[in-house]
Amino acid sequence: MDRLKPSLVRQLFVLLLIMFLTVLIVTEIIPYLSGILGAVTLYVILKGWMKKLLDRGWRPPLAATVLMAASFIGILIPVSLIAVMLTSKIGKAVANSERVISAIKLQMNNIEDKIGYSLSSGMDTSSVTNWVSSNLQNLAGGTFNAFIAIGIMYFILYYMLTNKLSFRESMITYIPLGQENLRIIGDESSQLVKSNALGIPLVAFVQGIIALIGFLIFGVPDPFFWFVITAIGSMIPFIGTAIGIIPAAILLFSQGSNWEGVAILIYGFVIVGSTDNIIRLYVLERLASVHPLITLIGVIVGVPLFGFIGLIFGPLLISLFLLILKIYKKEYGNAHHNL
16 A cells, blocks of 8 residues: 655645645635725825836835825725715615605506506515615625725835835745746736726726716706715726616605606717717727626626725625636646656
C-alpha cells in the first residue's frame, strides 16, 4: 500500500490552513468589501492625474492628499446627499406604504365592479408592505458600515497612490499567477472599472437630467427626487427609467392632471427611452461594453451586499469574477493535455 509522501502531507496541510484563513478573513471583511472595491475604483480613475502631478514635481503625499480631497468633494458628498434624500423619502414611503397599497386595492375594487372580474382578492396588503419595506431599506441601509468602508477605502487608496511600485511588487509576489496573466488582469480590470464606475453612472446621470427636464415642464411633484429614482433605474437592465416615469405619471393622474400625466408618459418612453441607445453608443465607443445580464446580476448581488453603492460595485464584482475565471481557464484550462 502506497503511503503519502511527507512533502505532500505538508503541502495539503498548508493549503487547508490557507483556505481556512481565507474563509475567516473574507467572512469578516465582506461588510467592508465596498471600501476595498472603492479604493481600486478611485485608484484607476485617479492614477492618470497622480502621474501628471508627479511629473510637475509634486511630492507623492501632497498629490495623493489633494486628489483624495477632490474625490471626496466631487464624488462622496453628492452620493451621500443622494443617499440621505433617498433614506428620508424611503422612510416616509415605508411608513405610508400600507395606506398607499390599500388605496390601490380600493381603486382596483372599483374597476372590478365595472368589469365583473376579481383582480385584488388575492392581494395581501401586509405582505406586500413587508416586501416593499425590506427591499427599499436594503437600498438605503448600512450607514455605519458605510462610514467604516469609506475610512478603509481612503486608507488603501493613499497607500496605492503613494506606493505604487511596492504595491505592484506585492501583488506579483503573493498572487500565484504568471507575469502575462497578471498584466492581462491589470489591463482588463482597468477597463472594467472605467466601464462600471464611469460609464454606467454617466449614462444614468444624463438620462436622469433628460427626464428631469420633462418633470419640470409637466409639473411633477418632487422632480429632483424622481430624477434620482429615474437615474438609479437607468442602471438596472429590464427596469430602466420606467421606475421613475410611471410613478411620476400616476402622481399627476391622482392630482387630476390627466393631460400632463399622458404627456410625461409619452415624453418618458419616447424622448428619454430613445436617448438611452444614443448615449450608450457614445459612451461605449470610449469605454468597454458591459453585458446587461452582468449588470442585472451585479445589481441583484450588490444592493443587498453594499446598499446604495452596490448599483456600481455589484456589476464590478461580477465582472471581476468572470475575469478571474477567464484567467484560470487560460492558466490551467489545458493543463490536463500536458499530463
